[in-house]
Amino acid sequence: MTTHPSATDFARQVARGDVSARELATAALAQIERDNPHINAYTAVTAERALAEADHIDALRRQGEVLPPLAGVPYAVKNLFDVAGITTLAGARLYAANAPASQDATLVARMKSAGAVLTGALNMDAYAYGFTTENTHYGVTRNPLDPQRVAGGSSGGCGAAIAAGMVPCSLGSDTNGSIRVPSSFCGIYGLKPSFGRLPRSGSLPFVPNLDHLGPFARSAEDVALIYDALQGPDARDPACAQRACEATLPDLTRGIEGLRVAVLGGHFTRWAGTEARAAVATAARVLEAKDEVELVDTAAARAAAFIITAAEAGNAYLPQLRERPEDFEPLTRERLSAGALLPAAWYVQAQRLRARYRAQAAELFRHHDILLAAATPCPATRIGQETMDINGTEVPVRPNIGLLTQPLSFIGLPIAVVPLATACGLPIGVQLIAPAWREDLCLRAAWALEQGLVRA
Amino acid sequence: MRTLPRRRAQVQPWLQNASNEFPHGRPQLASAPQSAQDWQIYVAVTAAMHGLELDPARQAEVALQLQRIALMAQPLLDYPLGSHDESAPVFLP
Numbered sequence: 001m002t003t004h005p006s007a008t009d010f011a012r013q014v015a016r017g018d019v020s021a022r023e024l025a026t027a028a029l030a031q032i033e034r035d036n037p038h039i040n041a042y043t044a045v046t047a048e049r050a051l052a053e054a055d056h057i058d059a060l061r062r063q064g065e066v067l068p069p070l071a072g073v074p075y076a077v078k079n080l081f082d083v084a085g086i087t088t089l090a091g092a093r094l095y096a097a098n099a100p101a102s103q104d105a106t107l108v109a110r111m112k113s114a115g116a117v118l119t120g121a122l123n124m125d126a127y128a129y130g131f132t133t134e135n136t137h138y139g140v141t142r143n144p145l146d147p148q149r150v151a152g153g154s155s156g157g158c159g160a161a162i163a164a165g166m167v168p169c170s171l172g173s174d175t176n177g178s179i180r181v182p183s184s185f186c187g188i189y190g191l192k193p194s195f196g197r198l199p200r201s202g203s204l205p206f207v208p209n210l211d212h213l214g215p216f217a218r219s220a221e222d223v224a225l226i227y228d229a230l231q232g233p234d235a236r237d238p239a240c241a242q243r244a245c246e247a248t249l250p251d252l253t254r255g256i257e258g259l260r261v262a263v264l265g266g267h268f269t270r271w272a273g274t275e276a277r278a279a280v281a282t283a284a285r286v287l288e289a290k291d292e293v294e295l296v297d298t299a300a301a302r303a304a305a306f307i308i309t310a311a312e313a314g315n316a317y318l319p320q321l322r323e324r325p326e327d328f329e330p331l332t333r334e335r336l337s338a339g340a341l342l343p344a345a346w347y348v349q350a351q352r353l354r355a356r357y358r359a360q361a362a363e364l365f366r367h368h369d370i371l372l373a374a375a376t377p378c379p380a381t382r383i384g385q386e387t388m389d390i391n392g393t394e395v396p397v398r399p400n401i402g403l404l405t406q407p408l409s410f411i412g413l414p415i416a417v418v419p420l421a422t423a424c425g426l427p428i429g430v431q432l433i434a435p436a437w438r439e440d441l442c443l444r445a446a447w448a449l450e451q452g453l454v455r456a
Numbered sequence: 457m458r459t460l461p462r463r464r465a466q467v468q469p470w471l472q473n474a475s476n477e478f479p480h481g482r483p484q485l486a487s488a489p490q491s492a493q494d495w496q497i498y499v500a501v502t503a504a505m506h507g508l509e510l511d512p513a514r515q516a517e518v519a520l521q522l523q524r525i526a527l528m529a530q531p532l533l534d535y536p537l538g539s540h541d542e543s544a545p546v547f548l549p
Contacts, residue, residue: 306528318508322508325514334517338499338518340506341499341502341518342522349533351544352537352543353535354544355542355543399528
């Protein structure tokens with residue numbers, strides 16, 4: 001969707017010596033300085049660190065060392081990742097006076113090991129509780145494709161920084177759709193891996209039973225490259241599955257060879273607007289999807305994700321809700337308070353449904369390898385928009401942008417998002433959903449869809 | 457340990473005759489939709505139990521949020537789970 005160079009392009013240019021890592025870092029920092037005041041993607045810029053990391057890569061090259069896979073690639077992270085030397089905000093004024101992090105989050109450390117160059121921390125919905133990145137204390141992040149519209153959330157800065165051309169990739173989190181929604185709204189690629197795949201150590205939890213971390217980038221190849229660099233066990237995250245790296249890049253270009261692709265109907269069609277349905281139809285044509293299948297009980301699954309989110313987040317913030325209510329994001333405070341008061345029976349019911357719904361999805365994957373659904377009901381909404389019309393039903397925007405993402409992260413399936421153009425001129429994302437632990441399949445399908453769209 | 461605020465609302469509505477406190481009858485918190493008034497009473501009781509002080513405006517807003525969550529939760533609460541439907545824990549000792 002964009003003409004900016006990809007992470008793969010940058011890494012190759014650095015490896016060939018066409019450009020130095022310092023030149024790339026300097027250019028990225030200059031663009032951030034120029035464009036960020038309009039877009040508000042960054043809450044902190046780590047210029048000194050970026051230049052030091054770039055110089056390290058350039059020194060390695062001068063010494064004739066083999067460069068790591070992301071050598072010299074500028075990136076940024078959602079501000080819930082610990083970055084040594086800056087305060088981890090999680091979009092919240094509550095944390096503004098905290099001491100700076102003493103060390104990097106695991107995934108930030110892995111990006112550094114892979115040669116990437118950190119340019120800063122990115123804006124988000126407070127606590128990651130939102131889909132629009134309309135943050136009262138740190139400002140709204142604008143969509144670079146139309147600054148009157150939101151970038152999506154809660155990882156809004158991650159999407160906007162890439163769409164604006166500031167960096168080719170970023171890291172964010174996805175509890176109910178927070179990687180997939182900004183990917184859809186900003187027209188970029190994203191991957192929400194299987195629950196438990198990537199360690200979350202050193203990132204601020206939102207809903208520990210649902211939190212995932214993952215990459216954003218400008219192509220399926222970039223996403224695979226970054227994702228492979230991030231994989232590996234880490235005992236410090238109790239939910240991490242501790243699996244060894246299962247590289248996806250080597251088989252990426254196999255595309256949909258041998259894959260059985262189907263479209264998800266039912267809830268996923270009912271809550272997809274005109275542009276969303278058209279995008280899924282295009283993806284189905286390119287990926288030769290012949291069947292439409294239904295994941296039953298999706299309304300209950302979505303409700304369960306909502307309850308788990310409200311209860312866990314509400315409980316986590318209860319001490320601060322008691323002591324410092326005035327420091328909370330006003331758009332979220334009473335939702336968190338309500339979550340803290342939910343009946344325990346509801347939460348337990350939600351957790352029990354999780355296993356059953358997971359079994360239903362597993363049954364579908366006996367006959368299909370990839371399922372397709374829109375990532376959002378519609379393209380990016382306007383800043384401040386309160387309601388939206390989905391197929392004749394008027395619903396509030398903020399809780400419903402995740403209608404199509406929330407049931408799927410509830411059961412931790414790996415999902416890649418590919419952006420497609422729409423008739424209204426804005427992009428919309430399509431989710432490519434694979435069985436648990438098969439990120440390789442959804443990335444192969446994403447690559448095939450990308451190639452098909454380029455040819456079309 | 458934090459001491460819970462002493463308020464009449466902390467325990468009374470649950471222990472006294474429910475029909476006096478809940479105009480629509482005792483709420484069935486696992487399934488039935490609640491009225492706005494029921495939720496206001498629920499918030500008054502549970503906020504006090506959790507040591508969460510809410511002024512009347514915030515209390516009304518929290519009640520509204522709970523009412524919305526309850527509406528959204530209905531398909532889950534109505535779902536006929538069986539006695540063998542266990543949760544999917546991630547805790548590993």
